[in-house]
Amino acid sequence: MRRIALFITTVVIGILAIALGFWQLGRHAERAQRNRIATAGHELPPLVGDSVSPPVLLPNRRAIVVGMLDESREFLLRNRLVAGVPAVMVITPLRLPGSDTALLVNRGYVPAPDAVDPGASSWSEKERRIFHGTLLPIPDRGDGAPITRNGRESWHSLDLGMLRRRIPYPIAELYLLAEPDSASPAHTVRGAVYPFRAELPPMDQGPHLSYAMQWFGIAAAVVAFGVFFILRPMPKASTVNGQRSTGRPQ
Numbered sequence: 001m002r003r004i005a006l007f008i009t010t011v012v013i014g015i016l017a018i019a020l021g022f023w024q025l026g027r028h029a030e031r032a033q034r035n036r037i038a039t040a041g042h043e044l045p046p047l048v049g050d051s052v053s054p055p056v057l058l059p060n061r062r063a064i065v066v067g068m069l070d071e072s073r074e075f076l077l078r079n080r081l082v083a084g085v086p087a088v089m090v091i092t093p094l095r096l097p098g099s100d101t102a103l104l105v106n107r108g109y110v111p112a113p114d115a116v117d118p119g120a121s122s123w124s125e126k127e128r129r130i131f132h133g134t135l136l137p138i139p140d141r142g143d144g145a146p147i148t149r150n151g152r153e154s155w156h157s158l159d160l161g162m163l164r165r166r167i168p169y170p171i172a173e174l175y176l177l178a179e180p181d182s183a184s185p186a187h188t189v190r191g192a193v194y195p196f197r198a199e200l201p202p203m204d205q206g207p208h209l210s211y212a213m214q215w216f217g218i219a220a221a222v223v224a225f226g227v228f229f230i231l232r233p234m235p236k237a238s239t240v241n242g243q244r245s246t247g248r249p250q
């Protein structure tokens with residue numbers, strides 16, 4: 001009876017591992033679909049705004065937006081690394097003409113020795129009115145973990161809900177990842193131009209397919225263990241010189 005219970009346990013574990021494997025396959029398919037949508041959107045002509053009205057904001061689309069930077073509400077994304085150098089990313093609201101909603105602009109990286117505080121420089125681009133880039137969704141995970149150090153606010157990550165609670169005017173659900181253009185640089189240090197514009201996140205397939213194969217392998221190993229080691233017939237007892245023997249040394 002105990003062997004049957006152990007075998008049932010291995011079957012249950014195997015079924016659970018198979019279910020987790022199919023779940024990872026589902027996540028793999030979802031990610032591939034998102035990548036296809038993002039690639040198709042990026043290949044379309046850019047959305048264009050002007051000094052009178054902003055463009056319609058659509059995710060994964062390139063855009064050219066016009067507006068005024070609100071550097072008083074600027075903040076940083078900390079704990080970044082670019083080309084092996086600790087850095088932060090500069091996020092600044094762009095007030096769009098004809099709209100009460102601002103668009104966050106990721107203006108790129110600036111070096112920071114501790115990846116939190118870039119020092120006293122302002123990295124200002126007050127003269128900028130036009131930004132080129134790609135529109136990406138702002139995550140809404142519940143808490144971007146904002147902290148303030150030396151008068152600068154930094155976040156672990158963008159978080160839509162908390163940003164909307166801390167910024168006194170509406171912000172769009174998308175942000176613009178600014179890309180380099182022909183405008184004059186904001187700040188130059190030892191020949192490097194800052195903010196250093198960030199690149200689009202890579203659209204790889206992620207680890208989900210590998211995880212799925214691992215779960216299926218675990219399921220196969222567990223079930224094989226149950227069949228070969230739990231259900232395997234036990235050696236039959238025999239009688240030698242009137243004594244009962246199990247075939248094992250005494």
